[in-house]
Amino acid sequence: MNEEETLDQSFRDTIGTIKKDGKRNWVFPKRPSGWYYNARTWVSVFLLAFLFGMPFIELNGQPFLLFNVFERKFIIFGLFFGPYDFHIFLLSFIALVIFVILFTAIYGRVFCGWVCPQTIFMELVFRKIEYLIDGDFRDQKKLKSSPWNGKKIFKRGLKYSIFLVISYLIAHTFMAYLVGLDEVREIVSSSPSERPGGFIAMNVFTMLFFFVFSWFREQACLIVCPYGRLQGVLLDQNSLAVTYDFIRGEPRGKLKKDIVQDKGDCVDCHLCVDVCPTGIDIRNGIQMECVNCTACIDACDDVMVKIKKPKGLIRLDSLSGIQTGKRFSFSFRVGVYTTILVILVSIISILLANRTDVEVNILRTPGMLYQVQPNNKISNLYNFHVINKTFHDMNIELKVKGIKGEIKILGKKPEVKELEVYEGRFMLIVDEKDLVQVNSKVDIIVLEDGKELQTIKTSFLGKVAEE
Numbered sequence: 001m002n003e004e005e006t007l008d009q010s011f012r013d014t015i016g017t018i019k020k021d022g023k024r025n026w027v028f029p030k031r032p033s034g035w036y037y038n039a040r041t042w043v044s045v046f047l048l049a050f051l052f053g054m055p056f057i058e059l060n061g062q063p064f065l066l067f068n069v070f071e072r073k074f075i076i077f078g079l080f081f082g083p084y085d086f087h088i089f090l091l092s093f094i095a096l097v098i099f100v101i102l103f104t105a106i107y108g109r110v111f112c113g114w115v116c117p118q119t120i121f122m123e124l125v126f127r128k129i130e131y132l133i134d135g136d137f138r139d140q141k142k143l144k145s146s147p148w149n150g151k152k153i154f155k156r157g158l159k160y161s162i163f164l165v166i167s168y169l170i171a172h173t174f175m176a177y178l179v180g181l182d183e184v185r186e187i188v189s190s191s192p193s194e195r196p197g198g199f200i201a202m203n204v205f206t207m208l209f210f211f212v213f214s215w216f217r218e219q220a221c222l223i224v225c226p227y228g229r230l231q232g233v234l235l236d237q238n239s240l241a242v243t244y245d246f247i248r249g250e251p252r253g254k255l256k257k258d259i260v261q262d263k264g265d266c267v268d269c270h271l272c273v274d275v276c277p278t279g280i281d282i283r284n285g286i287q288m289e290c291v292n293c294t295a296c297i298d299a300c301d302d303v304m305v306k307i308k309k310p311k312g313l314i315r316l317d318s319l320s321g322i323q324t325g326k327r328f329s330f331s332f333r334v335g336v337y338t339t340i341l342v343i344l345v346s347i348i349s350i351l352l353a354n355r356t357d358v359e360v361n362i363l364r365t366p367g368m369l370y371q372v373q374p375n376n377k378i379s380n381l382y383n384f385h386v387i388n389k390t391f392h393d394m395n396i397e398l399k400v401k402g403i404k405g406e407i408k409i410l411g412k413k414p415e416v417k418e419l420e421v422y423e424g425r426f427m428l429i430v431d432e433k434d435l436v437q438v439n440s441k442v443d444i445i446v447l448e449d450g451k452e453l454q455t456i457k458t459s460f461l462g463k464v465a466e467e
């Protein structure tokens, strides 16, 4: 018996949140409770503390995390990453995509229900406030259909005022990650005419968050989110997902007192549907709309305890696990993804381990051999550039090793400002009598305030003095 044979598949032709006439079918989910809901609440407390707390954490006077796309300034865990770290960014992005694919192939859409900011804010912040003000789902339905009276105006006014304040808070935090906390403070303390860009951005983000969490809600997961759209190709029969055990549950039917029934364990109480924030019936099978929030597991486990049946009629399991009774198996696809991910993570780790605070490149000026100088001296011209990835200015000195010679910086002294790139030229002058070959290997030692930073290998061209 498979899922198709067991269940009516006509639900796949429609979306639960859209009525037949095309209008929005507003979802009023029942207030969830249970082990999974409590666990999600704790996870959300931790994630929200991280999200709102991070912009306040600084290291050496700089934000711990900053994603300033406007100035291409990225600080991750106190380390500055600039355009010259593009290769690390690119590999990290590929690794992240593979990780998401791999994670989804194994654990399904767990990210959506437990980590995604949309679900965390919607289900564990805004929805909790809604339950507090409007009551549980039946009260909410009643309030919606009731005429506008004092009570309704008060409740709506209170709820949307709180939603607006939280939306402002989220917008400020979001901006702090983009432009830094100091800039946000400046925007907040200046008049709108002084910083119109910041003022407009702050209010646009606030209105966007307010719109999403007050009205758009689950539509963000069902219609907009590209990750949600990809579920159809990322999941297979072996992926873990919130799944209804149709073999154990069917044929469903209401319990009748004192009558022995030849039915499955599902008592058709509808509670798993009532709690669903995306308005679906998980008993129809794994669906694209399911964000794996596990609210239906809690609801059904509660029912199973009451009717003295084992928990887990709805549980985290794969479709093949339900059909065969076997637990998760390691598929070929998962093996390939894992191998690629391990390789990518290893490369990124090596790149990060070898990443230095200062990057120096020295190249003999192309198209030039050597210059003859007075007093039997020979010089070579070099271009060099220094990338300062630290938050302090640097005074760079160059010394030569491997040959007796003198370095003469051309132009301004190599003072490299924080997070800036310096480009300059220098001349290496060598006595002809000290040259033993036409092409000599030389080391240029790069120092900052007397401290050796790097040694760059290059060459010196010249003519060997005749005996």
Ligand code: SF4
Pocket (backbone or CB within 6 Å): 242, 272, 275, 276, 277, 278, 279, 280, 281, 282, 289, 290, 291, 292, 293, 294, 295, 296, 297
């Ligand atoms: S079906 Fe269950 S896990 Fe999926 S969204 Fe609905 S309540 Fe959450």
Ligand code: SF4
Pocket (backbone or CB within 6 Å): 244, 249, 265, 266, 267, 268, 269, 270, 271, 272, 273, 283, 299, 300, 301, 303, 313, 314
């Ligand atoms: S909560 Fe459990 S018993 Fe009730 S309808 Fe859903 S699957 Fe059936």
